[in-house]
Amino acid sequence: MLISTKGRYALRILVDMAEHQGEGMITLQEIARRQEISEKYLESIVRELVKGGVVTGQRGKGGGYRLCRPPEQINVGEVLRCTEGSLAPVACLTEEAVPCARSSRCRTLKFWRGLDEVIRRYTDGCTVADMMQSSGDGDDYII
Amino acid sequence: MLISTKGRYALRILVDMAEHQGEGMITLQEIARRQEISEKYLESIVRELVKGGVVTGQRGKGGGYRLCRPPEQINVGEVLRCTEGSLAPVACLTEEAVPCARSSRCRTLKFWRGLDEVIRRYTDGCTVADMMQSSGDGDDYII
DNA sequence: CTATTTCCTACTATACTCCCGGGAAAATAG
DNA sequence: CTATTTTCCCGGGAGTATAGTAGGAAATAG
Numbered sequence: 590m591l592i593s594t595k596g597r598y599a600l601r602i603l604v605d606m607a608e609h610q611g612e613g614m615i616t617l618q619e620i621a622r623r624q625e626i627s628e629k630y631l632e633s634i635v636r637e638l639v640k641g642g643v644v645t646g647q648r649g650k651g652g653g654y655r656l657c658r659p660p661e662q663i664n665v666g667e668v669l670r671c672t673e674g675s676l677a678p679v680a681c682l683t684e685e686a687v688p689c690a691r692s693s694r695c696r697t698l699k700f701w702r703g704l705d706e707v708i709r710r711y712t713d714g715c716t717v718a719d720m721m722q723s724s725g726d727g728d729d730y731i732i
Numbered sequence: 733m734l735i736s737t738k739g740r741y742a743l744r745i746l747v748d749m750a751e752h753q754g755e756g757m758i759t760l761q762e763i764a765r766r767q768e769i770s771e772k773y774l775e776s777i778v779r780e781l782v783k784g785g786v787v788t789g790q791r792g793k794g795g796g797y798r799l800c801r802p803p804e805q806i807n808v809g810e811v812l813r814c815t816e817g818s819l820a821p822v823a824c825l826t827e828e829a830v831p832c833a834r835s836s837r838c839r840t841l842k843f844w845r846g847l848d849e850v851i852r853r854y855t856d857g858c859t860v861a862d863m864m865q866s867s868g869d870g871d872d873y874i875i
Numbered sequence: 876c877t878a879t880t881t882c883c884t885a886c887t888a889t890a891c892t893c894c895c896g897g898g899a900a901a902a903t904a905g
Numbered sequence: 906c907t908a909t910t911t912t913c914c915c916g917g918g919a920g921t922a923t924a925g926t927a928g929g930a931a932a933t934a935g
């Protein structure tokens with residue numbers, strides 16, 4: 590049930606980029622240094638964020654990455670779906686699920702649908718901007 | 733982010749057992765036949781439920797398993813924690829987590845705490861009895 | 876051109892998931 | 906007692922996913 594390292598790093602990367610936006614393009618090297626994540630691994634994560642339309646990259650000298658939108662408009666659910674593929678707790682609720690013969694009389698399906706909904710609602714309701722103003726202490730976010 | 737097969741099967745097993753309680757001890761063979769799950773795999777799952785105090789087993793002829801408590805008193809969160817170990821979305825929120833040097837200035841920790849809370853609240857709020865009365869159609873449970 | 880940076884493909888090692896096999900231990904029936 | 910039925914327990918094994926590395930191609934700036 591764990592979110593992968595990829596997903597956790599993705600959020601840290603985006604908060605980092607948000608905190609340093611306005612300083613032009615941000616390179617992988619900078620992020621790697623600040624976040625203490627291997628530059629190579631970082632690369633594979635950022636690529637997914639590019640594919641997902643969350644950040645854009647520019648090659649060459651003076652290049653780097655920047656957010657496609659302001660942090661207030663990037664929600665966490667969207668980001669995690671980029672890296673995790675899906676946030677659904679069971680395979681039968683993902684997009685590419687094959688219809689299950691058992692589904693109409695399945696006693697557990699509604700429970701999973703509800704869990705999926707609860708997770709989606711929470712993750713989609715939190716943005717990168719929200720995380721910027723957060724520290725590890727206190728207890729905001731606890732709905 | 734997927735719940736393992738173990739966890740999904742555990743719920744089906746418990747609903748099955750709840751629906752057939754009052755008929756004495758229930759054997760793995762019966763459950764395996766009804767749920768179309770290999771008896772051997774079933775065994776490893778039920779063992780975790782025994783350890784977790786959700787069901788008890790009795791060996792020997794006429795033996796089998798039964799629920800320790802009525803289905804209304806067995807909540808899904810508890811069951812899934814038996815099989816998944818933890819439902820926490822990130823390792824730093826599990827019991828045995830080593831304190832993270834980054835935590836006090838971590839921008840993402842509160843988000844994860846909130847997600848954990850939302851998941852816990854939902855899963856602990858649903859019981860095996862709730863699932864018994866459910867089918868795959870309709871949309872109860874969607875809070 | 877050179878230096879810098881993203882982009883892309885492929886690979887490895889490790890761990891985990893799902894499941895099976897072979898029995899030992901306990902309870903019951905006769 | 907023996908035979909049978911059941912849970913209990915350990916260990917292994919194929920397949921898959923995760924986390925991370927390596928090497929280079931393409932683009933951009935000066």
